[in-house]
Amino acid sequence: MASSARRHPPLRPSSSTNRTAREVEKRVNTPGLSSDINDEEFGIASGKPVPRSYLLKLIKRSHMNGILNLASRGLTEVPPEVFAEEVVEDENQQRQKAKIPDFSQNTTETWWNREALKTLDLSSNCLTTLPNEIETLNYLVVLNVHNNQLTTLPDAIRGLRALEKLVVSQNQLT
Secondary structure, three states: OOOOOOOOOOOOOOOHHHHHHHHHHHHHHHOOOOOOOHHHEEEEEEEEOOOOOHHHHHHHHHHHHOOOOOOOOOOOOOOHHHOOOOOHHHHHHHHHHHHOOOOOOOOHOOOHHOOOEEEEEEEOOOOOOOOOOHHOOOOEEEEOOOOOOOOOOOOOHHHOOOOEEEOOOOOOOO
16 A cells, blocks of 8 residues: 555656747747737837727738737727728728739738638727727627726617627726
8 A cells, every 4th residue: 555655756847848838939929930910019018009000900910810909009999990891001002902903812811711800809998989880890709898998888789799798897887
């Protein structure tokens, strides 16, 4: 019985496991190896308002995966581009698009490869209202407006038929 009660030292990851974890962390946190949209570059952690061009890139990217994270961006209102069919990042792109149709094989931005917005995170901003256009997000499953300054919710939220999760805590709702 004494042999079965023998204690074994706790398992610890080997140094090679630790090294691998550090390498993965380094790759993920290295700006040159991460995506072209980099929160640290715009000082997002400070909670300061972010440049419009940055927001437009985030919105445009959400068309590929259906997830838009605008949490802690210093927003006082929801950008209207969230509800737009197509996001135009600058005026030159708008003029060029109007003159020359684009028949390139860029499959990532084509309308048939777009994903409907299913998750919208607007938490930890300075929003006082949500626009009525919110009802146009027909496929929205998750809406997070946690930690804002909302005093009311628009009636348009009732039109979100696919909505399964609504997070409204830490607002000024009564």
